[in-house]
Amino acid sequence: MKRSEPFSCSLAELADRLGATLVGDGERRVSGLATLSDAGPDDISFLANKAYLKYLTQTRAAAVLIHPAHGGECPVARLELDNPYLAYAELSRLFDPMAAPDAGGVHPSAVVAGDAVLGRDVTIAANAVIESGVELGDGVSVGPGCVIGADSVVGDGSRLHANVTLYHGVVVGKRAILHSGCVIGADGFGFAHDGRGWHKIAQLGGVVLGDDVEVGSCSSIDRGALGDTVIGDDVKIDSQVQIAHNVQVGDHSALAGCVGIAGSTKVGRHCLLGGGVGLSGHLTICDGVQVTGMSLVTNSITEPGVYSSGTGAMSNALWRKNAVRFKQLDDIAKRLSRLERGSTG
Amino acid sequence: MKRSEPFSCSLAELADRLGATLVGDGERRVSGLATLSDAGPDDISFLANKAYLKYLTQTRAAAVLIHPAHGGECPVARLELDNPYLAYAELSRLFDPMAAPDAGGVHPSAVVAGDAVLGRDVTIAANAVIESGVELGDGVSVGPGCVIGADSVVGDGSRLHANVTLYHGVVVGKRAILHSGCVIGADGFGFAHDGRGWHKIAQLGGVVLGDDVEVGSCSSIDRGALGDTVIGDDVKIDSQVQIAHNVQVGDHSALAGCVGIAGSTKVGRHCLLGGGVGLSGHLTICDGVQVTGMSLVTNSITEPGVYSSGTGAMSNALWRKNAVRFKQLDDIAKRLSRLERGSTG
Amino acid sequence: MKRSEPFSCSLAELADRLGATLVGDGERRVSGLATLSDAGPDDISFLANKAYLKYLTQTRAAAVLIHPAHGGECPVARLELDNPYLAYAELSRLFDPMAAPDAGGVHPSAVVAGDAVLGRDVTIAANAVIESGVELGDGVSVGPGCVIGADSVVGDGSRLHANVTLYHGVVVGKRAILHSGCVIGADGFGFAHDGRGWHKIAQLGGVVLGDDVEVGSCSSIDRGALGDTVIGDDVKIDSQVQIAHNVQVGDHSALAGCVGIAGSTKVGRHCLLGGGVGLSGHLTICDGVQVTGMSLVTNSITEPGVYSSGTGAMSNALWRKNAVRFKQLDDIAKRLSRLERGSTG
Incomplete structure (x- = not known):
């Protein structure tokens, strides 16, 4: 990956970009983003949670992204807007030294099948392997050591970090971010029993990821047995997650670390699964469901809301x-x- | 991997191969396998679960694998047999476009130690690394980016998908399927405490996998401290599983996703561990035990049967x-x- | 990795090295280390747990590491010392055939950036990739297929097993052991919601691992959002563990397999987290806390002690x-x- 030049910007420019109301010196420049307590005089900070109000009065930041309701309590320059956390997200990407597009080009040590189709400005890093029939869209970046199986397709602007594995016939949408060690398209866990032992069921389906999907490090999304495993648009998946064959996850849902979803379960749109949540197989979870950390769900859920199981920790x-x-x-x-x-x- | 030619077969041939009783036109050919609801006129389907009877009457499949008890309800040609699910498993492998053996040969970018012993028809894909003293049996396929540590042995017909890691001295039986990102033979978690901090215990044992073992993506099977971690024949291990040092898993057992087994625990034969199950260390689980999803087992189990812990989800x-x-x-x-x-x- | 010559040693030498009192023939040589029940006449064994006293009387070992209180029950030569388990740890490293330092040198297939700084006796194995600005200390060993991202630093004597991934800007202390498939420095799971969907928060912090840290196979330690994720000295992390952004883990703590720690939680020093334990985000766990397997902790803990949640397994x-x-x-x-x-x- 390529590191961009240090970024610096005036408060007036930032206010303009974010649609914020600036209170303070618009000429002042900032070159970093930090928490209220860590920020120095060249940094901009943000207040997105009342719990951090206590750090506001003593911040050394050049300016603070803040809701107008708290503007009066801010001892330094401020950029007022309705959703400071969202503005922080936008700034974070602006200040990201790794955000520059990769240089493009195929490293000589990469092994790319002769019939692979590469879009414009594709980067393929050292020791990556691109198998036959693969299509990579414009601006795709494939990290070192990645393997993309035969006939897989990766949409425009997607980035595969180092050592990602896609099996054959996997479809990844646009602007995906796939983190190291994740595996998309391995066989689902399917076997028939003959009374004595197991007979493998070949997993003939694929995996389809929508646009703007992120998959964390060391997560697994298995291919379908018949038909595909389908991850919707804007689905965010953390590290160490397992998604079994033929699962469907609806648009805009987010799955925290160590979640496991068993085969053929359908998760709705705008769902939030806390860390370590387990969903049994063949369930239907409706839109707008939140499940708290480490809960086990063994029945379908038909009403939006917050669900839990388990017991809290106490002395042994x-x-x-x-x-x-x-x-x-x-x-x-x-x-x-x-x-x-x-x-x- | 190599994709084979599209497969096509007459119903008479399929009935013969499966030992099924054909009711319908034996000349009719099928070229795909699909669920009752997805199947088109060139597909064969199956009914293995009464819950899907509702899809039977409207199926557009050319034919259905079905138990004789339900034959009369089938609107299209049928292949009657006692275990349609088992027959589906056999057909799935027949229709698998990736089932063709790999072409054989060592990719020029692979790094293979001079003293490695390769059987007949071994395939070593791009950027794989085979260390000193390794033995690969006939027909073994090593995927791109795999690393096989010194003195490891892989039995005939085994397939390592991309980016699998075997440490030194690992023994894999015949016809194993190891999925991407799995790691076999990393150090077990062993440390002695001196009252102030930790002292590493070198893990001097190995890992032995029997024949017909499958290991899912991103799963870990650690090497033994003294003596080996032993996985029996026909053991099926899903993704994101952790098996600690000196664990023993008996033949024909199946471990679903996210299972964790702590050190030195012995799991019997024909056991089924549901997703996310945890077994404490130094336990003995007898043959024929089933543990439901996300249960924690802290005591040995001496009677076959179904075991559970935890609480079901409810509104928060x-x-x-x-x-x-x-x-x-x-x-x-x-x-x-x-x-x-x-x-x- | 390089396998050293078989090791052999006299009991007198071992007693001297361990500070043990030898009872028996000091000239006798041992060349292996084994459990009481598995040991043969060329092996040394140990008794570290009274539960194994039953194996002592029939051991065929040449000698046994044993506490003086049990010396009288030992039928063979013995090395008496206060902490036989600690002595076993030391012996295990002595008998480890893989303990020899790697040969040094960069394999021709490795891709090393021109500006990377390599200490003395660095080993970089086949197909590893070292990006720009990386610094590797003396004696560092980088296994096959590893990727070390730009500007990362690895301290003296650290070993990365095969297929480890470090993102950019990761700092690893001295004598670390990083197991295959672990990923250090992937993006933390941070998104802001605009009422319709997710906006990525660039993860601008890094990861800092102290000295003597071990990280198990397929574990994930994410980089900080702002500021670093910090793992203290002598922290031992097992396989399949997830550590989210901005977590802090204090010195000498140990995390067993499948542990998950959510964002910004601080774990104290000398803590022990059992297998599958989950800690919610933004908690503070004080020093000296032990949490038993698969417990969920949703509140901060301010008193040392043992904590649990959940229910034990019973018949379904x-x-x-x-x-x-x-x-x-x-x-x-x-x-x-x-x-x-x-x-x-």
Whole structure:
């Protein structure tokens, strides 16, 4: 990857770009982005959460992105706007030294099949392998050590970081970001049992990722058994996630680290799955569902809302006592009912 | 990988191959395999689960693999047999365009130690690395970017997909399928504490995989501390699984995604571990045990059967109330006993 | 990697090296290390856990590392010392055939940027890629297929096994051991929502690993959003672990397999996180906390001690009944209170 020149910008320019109302010296320049407590006099910062108001009064930042409601409490220059967190996201990309497009070109050590089709300004880094029939759109960047299997397609502007693996026949949309170690299109886990042992079910489907998908490091998205595993547009997938064969994830959903989704489950649009959440197979989760961390979902969900399972952590001594009682819970409930009948009878 | 020619077959030939009773036109040819609802007139389909009977009447498939008990409900040609799912597995491999053996040969960019021993028809793809003393059996296929450590042995007919890593001294049986990103033989997690910090325990054992083992993408099987980590024949391991040092998994067991097994635990034969199951260390799980998804097992299991832990998902509002009560459960049980004594006293 | 010559040593030499009291023939030589039950007459063994006393009387080992309290029960020569497990750790490294430093040198197939700075005795294996501005300390060993991103720094004596990925700007301390498939420095999971969809927050921080850190296979440590993700000295991280952006882990802590730590959480020193433990984001876990396997921690912990959540496994039939009751638990508690008021009223 290529590192761009250091970025510097005046507050007036930033306000203009972000559509913010500037209160302070528009000529002042900033060259970095930092938290309220870490920011120095060349940095811009942001207040996106009231919990951090305590750091506002002492910030040394040149300026702060802030909601108008808190503008009066800001001791330095400020850029007022309705969604400071969104503005921070935009600034973060502006200040990203790695955001410059890669230089383009195919490293001599890369192995690219003669019939692969490369768009304009494609970068293929050292020791990458591009198999037969692959199509890479304009501006695609393939990191060192990546392997793209036969007949896979990667859309314009997508970036594969180092050591990503795509199997054959995988379709990746535009502007995807695939992080190192992720594997798209490995066989789903399908076997038939003959009473003695297992017989492999060849996984004949593929994987289709929509546009603007991000997949974290070391995550797995398996190919379909028959038909495809489908990830919608703008779906964000964290690290260490497993998505089994024929799963569908709707547009704009986000899956935090260590999520596991079993085969053929359909997750709706705008869903949020917390870290370590598990979904059983063949479920349907409707749009707008949030599941909190490490919950297990074994039934379909038909109403938007927040769902949970499990128990919170406590001291092990207390937990041991309670966990034993959990095994008696049905008995406890029945005894309670009996008592109630007795006391009212 | 090499893609084979499109496959086409008459229903009579298929019935013969599967030992099925054909009801319908044996001359009719099929060239694809699809679900009942997706199948078109050139496809064969299957009914393996009554839940899909509703799709049977409207299927456009040329023919359906079906149990004789449901034959009468099939609107198109049918191949009757006792285990349609098993027959589907066999057909899936027949229709797999990637099933053709790789072409054989060592890609010029691969780095193969001079003393490695290669069987007949071995394929070593681009940028793979084969270290000193490795032995690859007949028909082994090593994908792009794989690394096989010193003195490892891979049995006949095994396939390593792209970017698989075997450490030194790993033994893989025949017909293994190792998916991308899996790592076999990394150090087990062993340290001695001196009261101040950690001292590494070198992991001197190896890993032995039996025949017909499949390991999913991004899964880890660690080498033994002393003695080997041993995976039996026909063991199927999904993606994102962790198997710690000196674990033993018996023949024909299947481990779904995100399973974690701690050190020295022995899992019996014909066990099924659901997604996200965790087994503590130094346990013995007998043959024929099934553990449902995301359960934690902290004690050995001596009777075959189905085991579970955890709680199912509910609305977060309800869950919050109940989870708080879980911390009072022992107290609740004691108060109930007190009341019972009072009411009967 | 290079395999060293077989190691052999007299018991007198070993006793001297370990500071142990030898009881038996100091001239006797041993050339292997094995468990009490597996050891043969050329092996040394150890007793570190009373549970294994039953194997002591029948051991065929040449000698046993043992606490003086059990010396009298040892049927063969013995090396008495206070911490036999620690002594075993030291011996394990002595007997490790892979412990020899790598030969040094850059394999011709490796791609090393012209401005990378290599210390003395650096080994870069086949098909590794070292990007611009990287610094590798003395004795660093980079395995086959590794990718080290621009401007990363790896301290003296560190070893990256095959197919490790470091992103740009990652700092690794001295004597690190990074296992295959681990990814250090991928983007943290940061997005701002505009009411319709996600906007990426560029992850501008880095990752800093202290000295003597070990990271297991297929683990992910993400780079910070602003500021770094920081792993202290002597932190041991197992396989399949996810560490999110801006997490801090204190010195000497150990994280077992499949642990997940969400963003900005601070884990203290000398903490032990069991397999599959999940920590929510923005928590502070004080020094000396142990969390048992698969527990979920959603609140900060301010007192050292052992913490747990979840329920133990039971038969599925019993579990189903109890899990249903869990959803009624708050109701059960209220009914119990009502009864108590009735019975005392």
